[in-house]
Amino acid sequence: MSTDVAPRAGFGRTLQAEWIKLRSLRSTWYTLACLFVVGLGITILSSNAAGQAWETATEAERLAWDPTGRSTMTYIVAQLIVGVLGILVVTSEYATGLMGTTLTAMPRRTRVLAAKVLLATAVALVAGEVLMFAAFFIGQPLMAGQNVPTAHLSDPGVVPAVIAGGLYLGAIAVLAIGLGVLMRATAGALATLVGIVFLVPAVAGLFPSWMSGVFDFWPTLGAAAPLGTVPDPDFPHPWLNLTGMCLAIAAVLAAAFIAFRRRDI
Amino acid sequence: MSVIEVRGLTKRYGPQTVVDDLSFTVEAGQVTGFLGPNGAGKSTTMRMIIGLAAPDRGTATIGGRNYRDLAVPLVEVGALLDAGAVHGGRTAYDHLHALAVSNGLPRKRVDAVLARTGMEGVAGKRAGGFSLGMRQRLGIAATLLGEPRVLIFDEPVNGLDPEGIRWVRDLMRSLAAEGRAVLVSSHLMSEMAQTADHLIVIGRGRLIADTAVSELTRTNGEGAVVVRVSDRARFAQQLSAAGATVRDGLESSLVVSGMSAADIGQLAAYHGVALSELTPQRVSLEEAFMELTRDSIEFSGVAA
DSSP, rough: OOSSOOOOOOHHHHHHHHHHHHTHHHHHHHHHHHHHHHHHHHHHHHHHHHHHHHHHHHHHHHHHHOOHHHHHHTHHHHHHHHHHHHHHHHHHHHHHHHHHHHHHHOOOOOHHHHHHHOOOOOHHHHHHHHHHHHHHHHHHHHHHHTTTTOOTSSSTHHHHHHHHHHHHHHHHHHHHHHHHHOSSHHHHHHHHHHIIIIIIHGGGGOOGGGGHHTTSSSTTTTTGGOOOOOOOOTTTSHHHHHHHHHHHHHHHHHHHHHHHHHOOO | OOSEEEEEEEEEETEEEEEEEEEEEEEESSEEEEETTTTHHHHHHHHTTTTSSSSEEEEEEEEEEEEOSSSSHHEEEEEEEEESSSTTBBBHHHHHHHHHHHHHHOHHHHHHHHHHHOOOOGGSSSSSGOOOOHHHHHHHHHTTTTSSSSEEEEEETTTOOOHHHHHHHHHHHHHHHHTTTEEEEESSHHHHHHHSSSSEEEEEEEEEEEEEEEHHHHHHHOOEEEEEESSSHHHHHHHHTTOOOEEEGGGEEEEEESSHHHHHHHHHHHOOOOOOEEEEEEOOOHHHHHHHGGGOOOOOOOOO
């Protein structure tokens, strides 16, 4: 065989192949478009409601008013869309049977999953940071127009809070990939993700108090603490809470790697 | 040297042993048919050969190595286990391109396999809109990317129209003629009769036969012989006395089994009987297959 490129298959090739697969699907781009339309749409709506919220706010509420947090609040819905992106990277291959083809071409499974995690997380991280900064730059002027206190990027704590928003979304993407590998089905992984980020926080108040230690590091609850600029007495070290969630997600990912290596396709 | 070597391969799913101590080899330059009724363990065996499923016992190697240890798998093995295994939202070209890139194969290989499978016209179309026949071609195109020495196809003609079946059959023959080893599974003996040189027959996960196609029809041709003589009753008695089983056939013939045509001729000569017909009935592969797998069919229906 006289070819200009010698056939070989290292991690770089795996990464390249997975990138072609990710970008050649319309669903990837639709999901990203959806992330920005919904994410920024929520920012615009919530910013427009800021004037009314300020009017009716009590003195205590005005003291705790967090214009940055109001912009980054869009993470609540954005995390679900980023999650869909992460889940689909894996489950769409199981659903179509493509996983068999993928692993026939690339039998080193750890490498394949590492490439998927790396790419999807990078995409989610970049998209998440862009979304968070866009939400800040769109939201603050809208609130300023309603004579509500606003924040500037140069204000203390603003840049870390906005960056934390993007990091949080990147971490949720990793969680979603892990769930996708463990469940091997879109519906199951998505239902689990919704349960984790929406349902558990919604009913957290019903659970016994010893569980609050867990909720300090739970998505949408304690782990989202660094996304605001006004100190929360419950979370004196907000980055610790986000780091805790990241560690838990790393454990889920480790389980996913083990399962992916061991299971038959 | 055999290209695929399966040794004592065993796979259990719960209490059920799907593949049971299976051993066989696949040689280069020929089409090896992998036959068995539905549920016999053909797909599971193939999945173990290419490392998608882990055997409970035994080994399956390609050129002496485990599939997972192949440095550049696509230049060694091309495997198509499921024609539907394509993301419907991806174009044929992108699907093949990603696979080629994963093994460091040049882009021109993508164009080459698209041409060989007659898919150039639909390369830019999304696979979701493909007919089964086109998906099958796309799957086969993917197996040819690395010009591998070994090709593995699981039921490649399932659901194809006659033209598609013919195309697949011709392709298998030409791949074998190029010196490659081709392992192709089927539950249809008639299909294999026209494609394969060698047959591996399994039932309930066990090896039933490992033989050349020509050999199978000969040895399992519990071949009956049609005999015509003027005095039927008398010769029938003489045959029975010699140990053959005789029954009446069409148009006052005798159908003799348990004795070869040559022996029947000898017997007739000994008794001074003039034979007006002596025709060995060649058993079709289909019948030989039914005979072999009779005891190993998982779910058999009862003819009404």
